[in-house]
Amino acid sequence: MGETPPRCPDCSVEMEQMTLKAGGYNLRVVSEESTEGILGSLGVKEKFAAHVFVCPECGLSRVYADIDE
Numbered sequence: 001m002g003e004t005p006p007r008c009p010d011c012s013v014e015m016e017q018m019t020l021k022a023g024g025y026n027l028r029v030v031s032e033e034s035t036e037g038i039l040g041s042l043g044v045k046e047k048f049a050a051h052v053f054v055c056p057e058c059g060l061s062r063v064y065a066d067i068d069e
């Protein structure tokens with residue numbers, strides 16, 4: 001993820017970072033790939049925190065997974 005917030009492709013304004021919650025929990029994106037190591041062998045999937053950017057003009061939302069590579 002870059003330093004500056006993304007811009008809405010329709011309105012060209014900066015999108016606002018927000019938190020998307022589901023049932024009181026911060027949203028996570030879950031990969032089909034298993035986590036490496038012992039947890040992966042137990043069937044634990046890779047999970048990433050999700051960052052959401054919302055356009056204040058039109059409400060368009062983008063979700064970015066916090067992939068750290």
Ligand SMILES: [Zn+2]
Pocket residue numbers: 008009010011012055056057058059060
């Ligand atoms: Zn917009």
